[in-house]
Amino acid sequence: MTAELLGRAPELSRHRGHPVHAQIERWLMDEITAGRVAAGDRLPGERELAAALHVSRMTLRQALDGLARRGVLIRTPGRSGGAFVAEPRIDCDLTGLAGFTEQMRRAHRRAGAEVLAAHTVDAEPPVAAALRLPTGAPVHEVVRVRSADGTALALERSWLPAEALPGLLTHPLTDRLYELLDERYGLAPHTAVEYLEPVSADPRRGSPHALGVARHRPT
């Protein structure tokens, strides 16, 4: 039940630097993480909730927009629509934790990602399995460095199903690979080739370790 949510509506302070919509967003987030509002629950209607909080509907919506954007709420219009609390996601903690994604999001004034490599290759078995594709199906492989304000925050390698995303690699990004590596990381082309060429397009030519997720660790 979320009707009692209205009774728990907090007093909102009107101070500088801590806008009302942010206070509402935080309050709702607390209600959800504390379990007082469960996944699948429907929030009270916007008009009702706004009245309980003594704010205008537009201000409430600013808070709900924030939560919906982060995937915490799912909103649907229509007679029996509303704002529903989303199912918690497995990586929820990872996403929010340590403020990494959050930082990126807030600071994305200077956040960016540089593409080091982008090719279409045949899926190796583990990649194919993870994407539920047949082995050898075409996949786009993209290597990127994610950064914020000039500081490298993560190196990312991704594989995406090529048939579902036909136009993804229209840009000749591969041409820039060596330039980028040389200019930015001071790696000679030889080293670059050594470490950043894509795996063979022919699975039979790939070593069992070609995907880099292989190798036993002594337990």
Add this chain to the structure above:
Amino acid sequence: MTAELLGRAPELSRHRGHPVHAQIERWLMDEITAGRVAAGDRLPGERELAAALHVSRMTLRQALDGLARRGVLIRTPGRSGGAFVAEPRIDCDLTGLAGFTEQMRRAHRRAGAEVLAAHTVDAEPPVAAALRLPTGAPVHEVVRVRSADGTALALERSWLPAEALPGLLTHPLTDRLYELLDERYGLAPHTAVEYLEPVSADPRRGSPHALGVARHRPT
């Protein structure tokens, strides 16, 4: 100069399914990608721009919010503040193209990412170079499958500087690795070990291909 931007303000149609704020966002995006507004340029003030478009300031702001959230605009308050066109990012096209990230964002009602592996390891040379860390510095390695509505959309391997993100891997995610692999992808534990154990924490034990970005391709 962006004063002429006001003269190019489009006629906005009031139809269903294509809200005014989305039309404004598209128009501004077109102006920027076409180069008629350059990186670093300041847009006209919100009040002035809203008047030229014959919309309320709040509606205009809905459009600007969208562009700022995507990092296209940078806004600062104060006397000589304003909305400035951000420097183009290298992966700008990749982000927007093919609607992948956009799809994820809109559909994130059911979007998720499942963690297949998460460990802290010593950075191999290419990872260290990309993150501008010394070789062997501790990095978090995370392997995830990103999906939307149950369809796997990407397999991702990321490395993040561990010292900057101390609490990232507090959860015992590794415990679930084999379960996950077995349940979801029908891989026997043996196969899982074969393909998804992390690389050795000791660089000297790693093969030259341990990072999976190695291997020449016959050109």
Add this chain to the structure above:
DNA sequence: CAGTGGTCTAGACCACTGG
């Protein structure tokens, strides 16, 4: 001081959708 973006109000009409 003047102009900026940030916030907030109290309304309105819309398309949609289940009863």
Add this chain to the structure above:
DNA sequence: CAGTGGTCTAGACCACTGG
């Protein structure tokens, strides 16, 4: 039909910041 979220209006006051 009634209630939902989505959109839009025409105002208002705020903190901030350079001249």
